[in-house]
Amino acid sequence: MKPIRLALLTAAGLVLRGVARAQTPEATAPAKAAGMSEQEVLFWLLMGLLGLLLGALLLVGITIVVQMKPQLRQLYDLPTVHNTWSGKVLGLLVGDATLVRGEYKDEMLDHDYDGIHEFDNDLPPWWKYGFGFTIVFAFVYVGYYHLTTKGQLQVAEYETEMRQAALLVSAGSDDPTKLTTYLALTTAADLGEGKSIYTTNCAPCHGANAEGKVGPNLTDEYWLHGGEVNHVYKTIKYGIPSKGMVAWKGKLSGKQILQVTSYALSLQGSNPANAKPPQGEKEVPGGKPVAGL
Template sequence: MKSPIIKLRQLALAAGFVLLTGATAFAQDAVQGKKIFEGNCAACHSMDADVVGPALKDVHERRGDEWLHKFISNSQELIQSGDADAVAVYEKFNKMPMPAFGSSLTEDDISHVIAYIKEASAAAPAVAEEPAATTTAEAAAPAAVQEVAFMDLPPIVHFIYGLVGLIILLIIVVLFTLFRLIVPMMGDSLKDEEFQTTFSGRVYALLSGDATVMTGKAKDVIHSTHDFDGIQEYDNDLPPWWKYLFYVTIVFAVGYMLHYHVFRTGALQIEEYETEMAQAALITAQNVEDPNAVTNFEVLTDAAALESGKALYIQNCAACHGQAGEGTVGPNLTDEYWLHGGDVNDIFKTVKFGVPSKGMVPWQGKLTKDQMLEVSSYILSLQGSNPPNAKEAQGEKE
């Protein structure tokens, strides 16, 4: 008969073996789950931040394993069943349907993914967001002008403003006083026709409310032969204000001609346009993150580049566009229709900057320029492949 001590030792050894093998199995599940996650989920999900879909850190604690199994297998089925959590996620993320993985992943695969989420959630610390590094273009750009309230200006500025205002007020008061003193002294001479034809007389008449200085006087003289069916034409002068403006345009035209066409001291419209375009090109060249920057990439056709593009596509794009580019959540990439342009440069920009409003994430920072060009070239190589279950055409025909 075995002693109780031996039984306890055997029991402890068995329990340790079970725990050890269980931990190994869980770790193995998480390793396998990481591969599945990176191949199918990483394009739309992150542990710590919302991307196309929600952040997944501790989602198993909020929803539970059973709910996650159902949602990953067929999210639309769970939404249509009226599940409140599924509907809330669907509404929050712009009603972007998550692909149903029930047909492409086994129950064990989904369990592996959940195991990876648990492990990644436990390992992901809450790290404060680091400030973005300042680019060379940002460093070279002039600092933005900050608006300062008038009351926050230095006292000397307030004093100068007050002094200028006081001087202007004194000038107005002096002119008004002189006008009030001089006008009565001139008496009836102000009404003399000779005085009224002078510049001072016209200014006085204008200040006195006599608008004829600007509008002119009607002579009421009818042209001798300009009377038709009772319609008469008077021989009145043009309004002085019109003639003054006409004289100004003549002076301006002469100055314009001398400045632009004789002395050539000013830039004509074509030269101004070319200068502005050159300045815009310099600014665009400095700002590599400008979606409007002109690119001149050529489609890659060598087998190695296309094979690399295919691998990147399968890993990052297939979850939304299908393994063969047939389109699932995202559009079909094998037909002649494009939502954002079908040239390799258009596709490159769509991959780089994304279309956040439609759920397309930007891949800059995750893929290099060469990798994005390889993916773009591979996508173009899918043209006309006619895969089964292709999604209907969207966009404009190229």
């Protein structure tokens, strides 16, 4: 008995030491920082209890079906039950999947094509149910979206989302949906600064002479997102993430973006060697911008 008492005393001492350490500020501070709120704890506790309850009910149901399988089989074999829909549902519990798989008649038809024989079997019920569901869904879809016009089609949904997105964007000078009205810079100092910025940041993708590498050629008349100075300015500032064009907003000032934009446009028609084939649409001259930076 002595060793048992000694072991119990040792275990009790370890438990008390653990409780005492847990009550110290050093031990409780990290727990509070990483702990969940009372509502979250209660939510996950209830979810855990619900999961345990559903698991227990499922286990009880399976146990009942297994224990009563002989009686269910006898009930299923009754002629008044076997061919009914409820009887076929009962058949799923005793191992007969006729409700889902259907019945195989194995009656061979009288025609023969290249040695291929065809049996006169119905389509599986699951296929029929699925086909019927698609028909019902088609009528509901056409009625909701095309007849009552309560549902928005793709174009209308896109336009609604764009209007909602515009409400979230500030209407100030930093609005990406508002085109600027800058003039291209032409002084040697501005173009020289633009060339320096281009060489450092743009040449790896567009080439040292803007001939195009990963990015498009900037010296021809074709543009993917507009070749007017304010369109190019917008492309550089906000980028085109879907095509790998990074946004230089926050990395370059507005003056620097206009300088590199002006330098890129000054290379129009320079015809560098190994120029990349044209991409996009040919730029059509439009209205002139009315303001400078």
